[in-house]
Amino acid sequence: MTVFNALARGFTAGAVGAVANVAFVAVAGMIGLIAAMGIGFPAPELPVFLYKQMVWGGLFGLLFAAPFIKGTWVTRGLVVGLIASLAALFIFLPLRGAGIAALNAGTLTPVLVLIANSVWGLAAAWFYDKSAR
Numbered sequence: 001m002t003v004f005n006a007l008a009r010g011f012t013a014g015a016v017g018a019v020a021n022v023a024f025v026a027v028a029g030m031i032g033l034i035a036a037m038g039i040g041f042p043a044p045e046l047p048v049f050l051y052k053q054m055v056w057g058g059l060f061g062l063l064f065a066a067p068f069i070k071g072t073w074v075t076r077g078l079v080v081g082l083i084a085s086l087a088a089l090f091i092f093l094p095l096r097g098a099g100i101a102a103l104n105a106g107t108l109t110p111v112l113v114l115i116a117n118s119v120w121g122l123a124a125a126w127f128y129d130k131s132a133r
Contacts, residue, residue, distance in 0.1 A: 006065035007062055009065070009128055009132065010058075010062045011059070012127070013061045013124040013125070013127040014058040014059065014060050014062070014064070014124050015057050015058040015061065016057075016124060017057050017120040017123040017125075017127065018050070018054040018057030018124075020119050020123035021053055021057065021116050021119055021120035022046070024119045037108040037111070037112060038108060039105055039108060039109050041093075041102070041105035041106070056084075057084075057120060060080065060087075061124050061128070064076060064125060064128045073129040074122065076121075077118075077122040077123075077124060077126065078122065080121045080125065081118045081119075081122065082114070082117070085110075085113050088102070088117065089101045093109075
């Protein structure tokens with residue numbers, strides 16, 4: 001398999017994983033889980049949130065093509081999901097005013113971020129593996 005094919009699969013897998021991530025966050029919001037966790041960050045507009053997550057998911061999905069990300073698809077999904085979570089908690093969310101580890105949005109916000117990005121990572125890793133066949 002060429003490097004280009006691996007990168008294309010990684011980007012696509014990351015975008016597919018983003019759909020799972022957005023679906024998880026939307027359902028968690030609709031059933032009241034986010035509110036019950038005391039998370040007070042404003043809910044994003046769904047079309048904009050989906051687009052943004054698909055682009056960033058695709059970019060982070062490129063990591064699946066890296067030779068140092070090894071193991072089963074579950075292990076790789078959780079590792080890459082953790083990398084995405086760390087970026088969200090210590091770069092992206094603080095830039096949006098949520099503070100370090102997004103704690104200004106609620107003390108359980110890091111838990112939600114880790115779970116949502118695990119959903120993303122697992123869906124993306126599964127798709128990445130299945131697309132190789």
